[in-house]
Amino acid sequence: MxxxxxxxxxxxxxxxxxxxxxxxxxxxxxxxxxxxxxxxxxxxxxxxxxxxxxxxxxxxxxxxxxxxxxxxxxxxxxxxxxxxxxxxxxxxxxxxxxxxxxxxxxxxxxxxxxxxxxxxxxxxxxxxxxxxxxxxxxxxxxxxxxxxxxxxxxxxxxxxxxxxxxxxxxxxxxxxxxxxxxxxxxxxxxxxAGDELARQDRHDVACTGSAVPMLGAVATAQEYLAAGRHLAVLLLHLASHADASSLAPWMDQVRREARDTRRVRWHLSPPIDPLVRSAVLTTADQILTAPGVSAAADLLAPWFDILPTSTESRLAWLADHTTMTPALTRLTMAALAPHQRISTHLRRTGTLVDPERIPQVVPEPLFRRQAAHLFTTDKAETNRLFLSLCMARRGGATTWADAAEMLGLDGDLGTRTARSVSARSRPDPRRLTDALDAIGAEMTGNYRDREQQVRALATSDAWFEQWVGEHRPGTRARSFPYAVTYLWCVHAGGLLSTSPAWTIPPARRSRVAYRQFAASLRPLAIAALTQAARTQHATGAV
Structure with a gap:
């Protein structure tokens, strides 16, 4: 030639x-x-x-x-x-x-x-x-x-x-x-528009094979481009089934095209109008380029609120309407977290936690600082117990009853507590996980050892008489169960009703008297109580 x-x-x-x-x-x-x-x-x-x-x-x-x-x-x-x-x-x-x-x-x-x-x-x-x-x-x-x-x-x-x-x-x-x-x-x-120009610029950079930021990390060009396209397909399907247009201005045009063509298959063919297609891709890109998975999930979650209701699960519907890349799977699971059962979310985000580091109830100061905002009820003790049960579930307990027994409680109490909190407060599973991570990072010590310390003190009142003489003159002997219970609840992180000071669960009158006793304690008296538990358990003398 x-x-x-x-x-x-x-x-x-x-x-x-x-x-x-x-x-x-x-x-x-x-x-x-x-x-x-x-x-x-x-x-x-x-x-x-x-x-x-x-x-x-x-x-x-x-x-x-x-x-x-x-x-x-x-x-x-x-x-x-x-x-x-x-x-x-x-x-x-x-x-x-x-x-x-x-x-x-x-x-x-x-x-x-x-x-x-x-x-x-x-x-x-x-x-x-x-x-x-x-x-x-x-x-x-x-x-x-x-x-x-x-x-x-x-x-x-x-x-x-x-x-x-x-x-x-x-x-x-x-x-x-x-x-x-x-x-x-x-x-x-x-x-x-500016945001669409930024999206196209990232796309063009990725087309050269260069890595680009995605979900708070650096992703390969193929990962970024595939996740963006498949997320756009998912948004198109959601928009086609929605009745409102509040999530994005392009939703009406997408529904109009779906209605006119009647057989739109978004996974095969994108919107005909390049302006609409650009807007959809930009919405997907804004989600993927959020600072992290949690921030991206917050942007995607409102879209999942318009999921069609049917007999299949939300996750199954989503998987049927797009290709789930690894990045898109992580994002979807995070965005679906508020719709998941708490037990399911805890199992998927499970981390090995030593049961001995989990108290029966999370300490109150820690609860107020890290988790009080998660609950809509003011039953602080129930909520603190629920957090401890959640930590036990993340640590390997397969049921709420198993979680309670891991902490030395009756299994039925764990089941009833989980049902009560889930029905009344419905904490967001993602924010619950964040709170559990923060609580776990701050908690130290062996709570099973501390429980043994308090049980040892409950067998004799000699230490109590010495403590009264030095720090609370005039306190009556009948306050002995209250001192033991205070150590049980504060030092050992135990549930009030399981204190070794009681032979049977305390009645309302006893609970009120204990709270009055606890409120009257001064810092020096509290420090001496805690020291008594540690010292007497270390020497074995009670």
Whole structure:
């Protein structure tokens, strides 16, 4: 095969079909003649703009003198592994296209266009063929995808690999021997908003293979691009089923398109209007680029409030309507946390906790500081007991009854406490997990040892008489159970009703008297009480 008289190379970012159309014009050939020449070596031009056949690539390099890598860079193969997954595509087998098309959001025909770019250099860009490229960041404007003359997408010529001419005109066939002569470089387009420009800029950086920030960490280009597209698909499905438009301004347009086309499958085809598509992708991008998973989940959670109600679970519905990448799975689970049963969430966020470090009830100062805001009821002791049960569940207890028994309590008490708190307060599981982490970081000591210390003191009142003489003269002997109970509740983190000072659970009168006793203690008396427990247990003398 002889080289063409006039040879050239594709410009940076120039699409292969646009370049070959100029090659044909420069050499006085019809584009159909050049296409035939490309097939002389037995190759095919079937997927020319996507992934050319190797024999076709050889023909192109021989005819034009362009290096192999420059020709490949002018095709969509340059985005394989980032914005596209072309695995399984075989130019020699037409049916292989189904494999790629089934992954969604990829079109074989058509391209977008930036009129300002075309007016400047006349080159149609390769990236304009990606459905996720909706904006020209250089000119801060939306791409145009449909010709106002013929009403079809640009470069919509399914039976020929090249247009019937070179330049900035549409050249879509409009009849047997006619083409659309609209000059795309003279069209006007809308300016893009700042947040959408930022999204497109991140997308373009990722398309070069560079890592980008996502969910508070650095993600690979493929992870970021896949998560963004699949999250956008999920938002489109949610918008199609919603009745309100308060979450995003593009929801009405999406529902209108779903209603008009009747068979919209968002996982395969994105919205037709590039402005709507850009807005959807930007909403997804804003969620993914939040400072962390928790912040992203807060942005996504309102969308899950409009999930269609059905017999299947929320998670099953979501999984049925998009592809769950690892990042999207983490985000979805975090956003669904308020809808999950607390026990389910605790099991999924379980951390090994030594049961000996868990008191029967979380100390009150720690509860006030870290967790009081989670509950809507003022039953502080019940709420503190519930937090301890939650820590036991995270530590390996499979049921609320097992959690209670792990702490030395009756199993039925654990079940009843969990039911009561879940029904009345319904704490947010995600914030509950954060509170448990903070509480666990502050709690130290062996509470089972402390319980033994107090039980030892409960067998003799000699230490009590000494403490009274030194720190509370005039205190009566009948206050002995109150002193033991104070140590049990404050020093050992025990439940009031399980104090070893009582032979049976205390009546209301005893509880009131104990609280009066506890409120009357001064700091020096409290310190001496705690020291008595530690000293007497260490010496074994009671």
């Amino acid at each position: 002889s080289p063409l008289p006039v040879r050239s190379q594709p410009a940076a970012d120039q699409c292969i079909t646009d370049w070959l159309e100029h090659v044909a014009e420069d050499n006085g050939l019809l584009t159909t003649q050049l296409a035939s020449a490309l097939r002389w070596g037995g190759g095919t031009t079937r997927f020319l703009a996507v992934k050319p056949d190797q024999r076709t690539l050889m023909s192109i390099t021989e005819l034009t003198g362009a290096p192999h890598h420059r020709v490949v860079a002018a095709t969509l193969s340059r985005f394989d592994g980032t914005a596209l997954d072309l695995a399984g595509l075989n130019p020699q087998r037409w049916s292989s296209w189904r494999t790629v098309a089934g992954r969604g959001w990829f079109r074989l025909q058509g391209t977008g266009a930036c009129p300002a770019c075309l007016a400047r250099d006349g080159c149609w860009r390769t990236a304009w063929r990606l459905p996720t490229v909706t904006i020209c960041t250089e000119h801060s404007c939306y791409l145009i995808e449909r010709c106002p003359g013929c009403g079809r997408r640009f470069a919509d010529h399914p039976h020929e690999p090249l247009r019937h001419g070179a330049g900035t005109c549409c050249f879509n066939p409009t009849g047997e021997r006619t083409v659309c002569d609209i000059d795309v470089s003279g069209l006007t387009t809308a300016k893009a």
